[in-house]
Amino acid sequence: MNAISLDATDCRILTVLQHEGRISNLDLAERISLSPSACLRRLRLLEEQGVIERYRACLNREVLGFELEAFVQVSMRNEQENWHERFAEAVRDWPEVIGAFVVTGETHYLLHVLAHHLKHYSDFVLTRLYKAPGVLDIRSNIVLQTLKEDSGVPVSLVPGAKA
Incomplete structure (x- = not known):
């Protein structure tokens, strides 16, 4: 396009x-x-x-009680049939996952996860994420501080935009 x-x-x-x-x-x-x-x-x-x-x-996460934010790298077992489709379907049903991306590099997916607290996050990982079809390994990166966050598009960088 x-x-x-x-x-x-x-x-x-x-x-x-x-x-x-x-x-x-x-x-x-x-x-x-x-x-x-x-x-x-x-x-x-x-x-x-x-x-x-x-x-x-745009909702205030802290006011709504979401104290924990994480980026989770997920590696999959490739030998299972339909591993991608099955995992993608599972991810869509998890409300804690606010962003899910297929990525290049050492892992297959990067998930952006919100949880109320560490126990909520731990329960999510142990009862749903690790039990998802084909999951081999996960690596969590807990956000300590947000330096910049903007879900908008940098309009000034749009090709052909005449500012």
């Missing part, structure tokens, strides 16, 4: 929306120096083109 061409106004709209998803069209138009109707037309076009995939709220 080819990257879409964005002009400077599109980039400003996307940058504001990634930080303030609930901003009103009137406030957005004012921030990017457009009329409300022109802003809304551009916004709808970005949605129709699939540039804006969805809107969502």
Whole structure:
């Protein structure tokens, strides 16, 4: 799929929306120096083109009681039939896993896991992760401090974007 061409106004709209998803069209138009109707037309076009995939709220993990965050590397036994499909299906059912990636390197998967505390994480690992079909080994990396976290897209780096 080819990257879409964005002009400077599109980039400003996307940058504001990634930080303030609930901003009103009137406030957005004012921030990017457009009329409300022109802003809304551009916004709808970005949605129709699939540039804006969805809107969502960012929740505070600590306020909700998630004190432990981990990145878990998972290695699999390749000799089992359908090992990838079976593991992928299991991962989708685990609410603790907020991100799951097939990766290159020494392991097959990288999981991003949230848990309320160490016992919750330990229970998850021992009762579900280790018992998943084909799991050979796991290596946990517990997050001690977050230096940077942004789930947005760096709009200024989009190929063809005219900032």
